Amino acid sequence: MPATPxxxxxxxxxxxxDGRVVAVDDVSLDVAEGEFLAVVxxxxxxxxxxxxxxxxxxxxxxxxxxxxxxxxSRIDPILLRRRIGYVFQSGGLFxxxxxxxxxxxxxxxxxxxxxxxxxxxxxLLDLVRLDRAQHRDRLPHELSGGQRQRVGVARALAAKPRxxxxxxxFGALDPLTRDALGDDYRTLHRELxxxxxxxxxxxxxxxxLADRVAVMHGGRxxxxxxxxxxxxxxxxxxGELMRTPRRQAERLGALLPRDGAA
Amino acid sequence: MSHLxxxxxxxVRVSVSALALGLLISLPLAIVARNRPVLRTALLGLASIxxxxxxxxxxxxxxxxxxxxxxxxxxxxxxxxxxFGFLPAVLALALYSMLPVLRNTITGLSGVDPAVLExxxxxxxxxxxxxxxxxxPLALPVMMAGIRTAAVWVIGTATLSTPIGQTSLGNYxxxxxxxxxxxxxxxxxxxxxxxxxxxxxxxxxxENGLRNRSRIRTALGGLGIAALIAAMLVPAIxxxxxxxxxxxxxxxxxxxxxxxxxxxxxxxxLSATTRAGLGSNVIFxxxxxxxxxxxxxxxxxxxANQFHHTDIRPRAELLGELKATLAKQNITLFGELGFENAxxxxxxxxxxxxxxxxxxxxxxxxxxxxxxxxxxxxFSRPEWAGIQKAYGLTFRAQRQMQPDFMxxxxxxxxxxxxxxxxxxxxxxxxxxxxxADDRHAIPPYDAIVLLSPKRRDDEAFKAALRPxxxxxxxxxxxxxxxxxxxxxxSSSPDAVARWxxxxxxxx
Numbered sequence: 001m002p003a004t005p006x007x008x009x010x011x012x013x014x015x016x017x018d019g020r021v022v023a024v025d026d027v028s029l030d031v032a033e034g035e036f037l038a039v040v041x042x043x044x045x046x047x048x049x050x051x052x053x054x055x056x057x058x059x060x061x062x063x064x065x066x067x068x069x070x071x072x073s074r075i076d077p078i079l080l081r082r083r084i085g086y087v088f089q090s091g092g093l094f095x096x097x098x099x100x101x102x103x104x105x106x107x108x109x110x111x112x113x114x115x116x117x118x119x120x121x122x123x124l125l126d127l128v129r130l131d132r133a134q135h136r137d138r139l140p141h142e143l144s145g146g147q148r149q150r151v152g153v154a155r156a157l158a159a160k161p162r163x164x165x166x167x168x169x170f171g172a173l174d175p176l177t178r179d180a181l182g183d184d185y186r187t188l189h190r191e192l193x194x195x196x197x198x199x200x201x202x203x204x205x206x207x208x209l210a211d212r213v214a215v216m217h218g219g220r221x222x223x224x225x226x227x228x229x230x231x232x233x234x235x236x237x238x239g240e241l242m243r244t245p246r247r248q249a250e251r252l253g254a255l256l257p258r259d260g261a262a
Numbered sequence: 263m264s265h266l267x268x269x270x271x272x273x274v275r276v277s278v279s280a281l282a283l284g285l286l287i288s289l290p291l292a293i294v295a296r297n298r299p300v301l302r303t304a305l306l307g308l309a310s311i312x313x314x315x316x317x318x319x320x321x322x323x324x325x326x327x328x329x330x331x332x333x334x335x336x337x338x339x340x341x342x343x344x345x346f347g348f349l350p351a352v353l354a355l356a357l358y359s360m361l362p363v364l365r366n367t368i369t370g371l372s373g374v375d376p377a378v379l380e381x382x383x384x385x386x387x388x389x390x391x392x393x394x395x396x397x398x399p400l401a402l403p404v405m406m407a408g409i410r411t412a413a414v415w416v417i418g419t420a421t422l423s424t425p426i427g428q429t430s431l432g433n434y435x436x437x438x439x440x441x442x443x444x445x446x447x448x449x450x451x452x453x454x455x456x457x458x459x460x461x462x463x464x465x466x467x468x469e470n471g472l473r474n475r476s477r478i479r480t481a482l483g484g485l486g487i488a489a490l491i492a493a494m495l496v497p498a499i500x501x502x503x504x505x506x507x508x509x510x511x512x513x514x515x516x517x518x519x520x521x522x523x524x525x526x527x528x529x530x531x532l533s534a535t536t537r538a539g540l541g542s543n544v545i546f547x548x549x550x551x552x553x554x555x556x557x558x559x560x561x562x563x564x565x566a567n568q569f570h571h572t573d574i575r576p577r578a579e580l581l582g583e584l585k586a587t588l589a590k591q592n593i594t595l596f597g598e599l600g601f602e603n604a605x606x607x608x609x610x611x612x613x614x615x616x617x618x619x620x621x622x623x624x625x626x627x628x629x630x631x632x633x634x635x636x637x638x639x640x641f642s643r644p645e646w647a648g649i650q651k652a653y654g655l656t657f658r659a660q661r662q663m664q665p666d667f668m669x670x671x672x673x674x675x676x677x678x679x680x681x682x683x684x685x686x687x688x689x690x691x692x693x694x695x696x697x698a699d700d701r702h703a704i705p706p707y708d709a710i711v712l713l714s715p716k717r718r719d720d721e722a723f724k725a726a727l728r729p730x731x732x733x734x735x736x737x738x739x740x741x742x743x744x745x746x747x748x749x750x751x752s753s754s755p756d757a758v759a760r761w762x763x764x765x766x767x768x769x
Contacts, residue, residue: 055384057380079386081385082386086384086385088377088384089377092380094396095375095400105385105395106385109385
């Protein structure tokens with residue numbers, strides 16, 4: 001018997017402005033436990049809406065969404081959000097709280113004892129590779145973009161969620177930081193046994209980080225599968241999206257000496 | 263100067279209460295309105311309108327409003343409250359404080375980055391947690407700026423609460439303006455400004471502490487405010503409550519007479535205090551409702567303004583009728599002091615002699631080429647209509663002036679005639695002459711002592727006041743008023759009242 005998916009969308013639809021704008025149109029998608037799924041699409045494709053439906057930052061109009069087997073419409077949205085980690089675009093940190101205050105926020109909301117929160121903050125700073133002593137009491141505006149996003153990841157993981165949702169988490173970072181952070185997160189995902197859904201508009205990033213990639217366009221789910229599956233897709237839009245990383249790989253392959261000690 | 267703890271204490275009490283009430287109303291309103299554009303626009307519009315009402319008018323309006331309300335609660339709910347002094351001042355000032363608090367709180371809250379609000383929701387905050395843990399802390403600097411503005415406005419405007427019976431630093435200003443004691447005026451302004459600055463800086467300290475998460479600074483600021491309030495409450499509690507309150511309107515003669523009455527009461531070992539600078543619309547109601555026990559009014563003023571008579575009666579008849587009317591309200595017309603402070607048309611003696619004007623009737627042929635000045639109410643009073651009708655006067659121009667400046671203006675020829683007061687000391691000082699009113703167009707203005715309903719049968723009280731009746735003639739009152747308009751120590755109302763008693767007491 002196959003394991004129940006940790007997140008399951010079934011014929012989900014969402015429109016805005018009294019139905020004039022259809023953001024998500026009849027999408028069905030399963031995310032298995034331990035899976036790293038990337039959802040790729042351009043702006044207006046509905047990918048962010050799809051992500052937010054999972055923790056009810058947005059309410060679905062049609063269809064059913066289940067998280068850990070439970071219909072989300074029957075769960076208190078506040079409690080639902082506290083058990084799902086969420087990483088915002090460019091951090092979304094609270095500017096008036098220190099790094100420790102930001103990371104410890106969900107445990108605090110859950111009523112953990114202060115000592116436990118404090119210990120968890122230290123643990124998480126180690127996990128996202130930030131120096132405890134140096135960063136604990138800083139305010140977000142004193143950090144670099146990469147450090148802010150590390151704090152954002154730590155905050156998402158603070159209450160030990162099984163699921164992490166990420167909204168273009170590395171989009172605003174320079175390529176080096178982005179690479180390092182992506183790799184670090186990938187390691188965390190594996191070591192902590194997380195289930196991750198990441199939104200991105202960058203197909204290369206999606207292919208490099210995720211186990212499986214879903215492609216959204218105009219509110220519809222065009223394709224989903226492993227990089228190999230997508231390569232074989234006959235859909236014109238998917239083909240177009242796949243062309244860029246493929247061409248980049250070919251050109252880089254031609255430009256860089258194969259035996260070079262990088 | 264000996265009044266400073268009392269004035270300052272009252273000023274702080276009324277300002278702090280008003281600010282606290284204003285915050286208590288404005289902050290929740292702003293929070294409720296922040297996501298409701300229609301309500302927000304309506305609130306800000308309303309608060310802006312309140313702001314355009316001059317502070318003095320707003321304060322004065324609250325008095326009759328509360329008086330009517332007190333009458334309603336007395337009739338329906340069986341209890342009444344004092345519509346005098348503290349309550350109307352606090353309500354009006356609280357209303358005054360709302361605009362900056364509302365505007366800055368709404369601006370501050372709506373200025374919070376939507377991405378941060380989204381994050382608050384995303385990490386699992388309830389709307390209330392989002393408000394208290396994220397939105398309010400982030401809006402705090404802007405909100406505090408509004409609160410500081412409100413504090414400064416309230417402390418400044420509180421000086422205007424003197425005429426509705428609330429003791430404040432405005433007592434210095436109003437007394438100083440009336441007696442032309444500019445040191446008093448400046449001192450009152452200066453004290454209010456210092457108080458405003460101190461409170462502003464304490465609030466700034468709290469804001470700074472909150473922003474930089476320095477508990478010490480926040481605590482210091484809070485302690486400062488608490489200490490200020492505590493210091494102001496101590497004299498209020500420690501001060502024995504005077505049994506008798508003597509009221510006075512806003513001009514020199516009234517300051518002197520109220521001081522004289524208070525001194526007589528104290529001499530009879532009755533504790534007494536004065537409540538000076540009351541608006542003439544407020545003082546009668548204050549007496550009727552027992553907020554003050556005694557004051558001096560003028561028969562013609564009551565006749566025309568309070569009871570809206572337009573006919574003019576001979577003085578004895580008018581007094582008799584007035585006594586009967588007042589008795590219906592349980593107010594005692596205790597007696598006359600002996601002089602009249604009537605309106606009179608006044609000219610420089612020299613100029614009047616030169617062109618042969620000795621009575622109002624002589625003016626008729628020349629009025630068309632002359633200008634006249636009166637106080638702020640004279641031209642809308644029935645006496646003016648009466649004079650115009652009786653003598654057929656039409657002047658080339660009429661101007662309104664601060665009473666104390668009128669005499670100098672007519673002496674220097676800036677205006678030709680003024681509607682002065684017969685007991686004013688400046689008539690002698692500037693060598694002016696009052697024109698005879700042969701046709702009795704101006705009603706008699708005998709200075710009369712009025713007692714509040716609850717003092718109707720207070721024999722000890724009446725015995726202490728009785729020696730004043732019939733003792734003060736117009737020449738003595740003029741001289742007392744002239745003395746009181748000086749700038750030195752011997753011109754304080756208390757000193758002049760003592761001088762006056764020495765002069766008339768032995769009669």
